[in-house]
Amino acid sequence: MTVRFGGLTALDDVSLRVPSGRIVGVIGPNGAGKTTLFNVICGFVTPAAGEITLDGRAWRPRPHQLNRLGIARTLQGVGQFGGLTVLENVQVGARGHRSKGEKASRERQSEKDALEALDKCGVADYAHRLPGALPYATRKRVELARALASRPRILMLDEPAGGLDPEEIRWLAELIKGAGTTVLLVEHHMDLVMSVCDEILVLDFGKPIALGTPAEISADDKVTEAYLGAAA
Ligand SMILES: Nc1ncnc2c1ncn2[C@@H]1O[C@H](COP(=O)(O)OP(=O)(O)OP(=O)(O)O)[C@@H](O)[C@H]1O
Numbered sequence: 001m002t003v004r005f006g007g008l009t010a011l012d013d014v015s016l017r018v019p020s021g022r023i024v025g026v027i028g029p030n031g032a033g034k035t036t037l038f039n040v041i042c043g044f045v046t047p048a049a050g051e052i053t054l055d056g057r058a059w060r061p062r063p064h065q066l067n068r069l070g071i072a073r074t075l076q077g078v079g080q081f082g083g084l085t086v087l088e089n090v091q092v093g094a095r096g097h098r099s100k101g102e103k104a105s106r107e108r109q110s111e112k113d114a115l116e117a118l119d120k121c122g123v124a125d126y127a128h129r130l131p132g133a134l135p136y137a138t139r140k141r142v143e144l145a146r147a148l149a150s151r152p153r154i155l156m157l158d159e160p161a162g163g164l165d166p167e168e169i170r171w172l173a174e175l176i177k178g179a180g181t182t183v184l185l186v187e188h189h190m191d192l193v194m195s196v197c198d199e200i201l202v203l204d205f206g207k208p209i210a211l212g213t214p215a216e217i218s219a220d221d222k223v224t225e226a227y228l229g230a231a232a
Helices: 034-042 086-093 103-120 136-148 166-177 190-196 214-218 221-231
Strands: 003-005 008-011 023-027 052-054 057-059 071-074 154-158 182-186 199-204 207-212
Touching: 008 034, 023 034, 023 190, 034 154, 034 182, 071 136, 086 103, 086 136, 103 136, 136 154, 136 166, 166 190, 182 190, 190 214, 199 214, 199 221, 207 214, 207 221
Parallel strands: 023 182, 023 199, 071 154, 154 182
Antiparallel strands: 003 008, 052 057, 199 207
């Protein structure tokens, strides 16, 4: 796909396949187009050219339909509702809300799913707190729990490691590997991407410069150049 913002080509003929059950990463220096790619797949940005298929069929993503299609995403910020408790925030993502049946039983199911997801993310103790008062790393865990509560078949993560310390990042790596779902990971943090991904796409100034396994990517001179150039 190709995406333009006025005169700027943020994505220039980029293709990506995310096979079922795999963990696919997108990396690249600042401004490479990673978040734009993520936003296209979420339906926030409309490409100038290109197409998306889901399960082999042409698909036009719309943000409000993602949850129903089994696609969950976390965003770069933490984006939780300040007036709702942690549990209520996570319940918004829980699958109970999507299922059929009477309202009370759906509520119970969504609360159960939300508590399970909070527990998986190590933040069940904060269930009845308001997210605004919690440390950033804790809110990021809540954000992950919100995404996991819907038991997505596709989990999309936009820079989940941002602002986390090395120990939190190791925890995050284990969580992603153990999520048991298809994952699209857009991330700055090289070590995280290298340790969890089956395949990695590298973007630079909106252009795809490499696609391969972590071993192939770390041995690719173009990738090193892009990162060194960005650091210089
Ligand atoms: N809504 C927008 N309007 C205009 N330009 C935009 C918009 N969104 C992104 N851009 C530009 O498109 C390019 C790609 O941005 P994008 O945020 O996708 O990069 P990124 O790889 O995610 O960067 P970072 O790692 O810094 O988050 C940048 O030059 C950015 O300034």
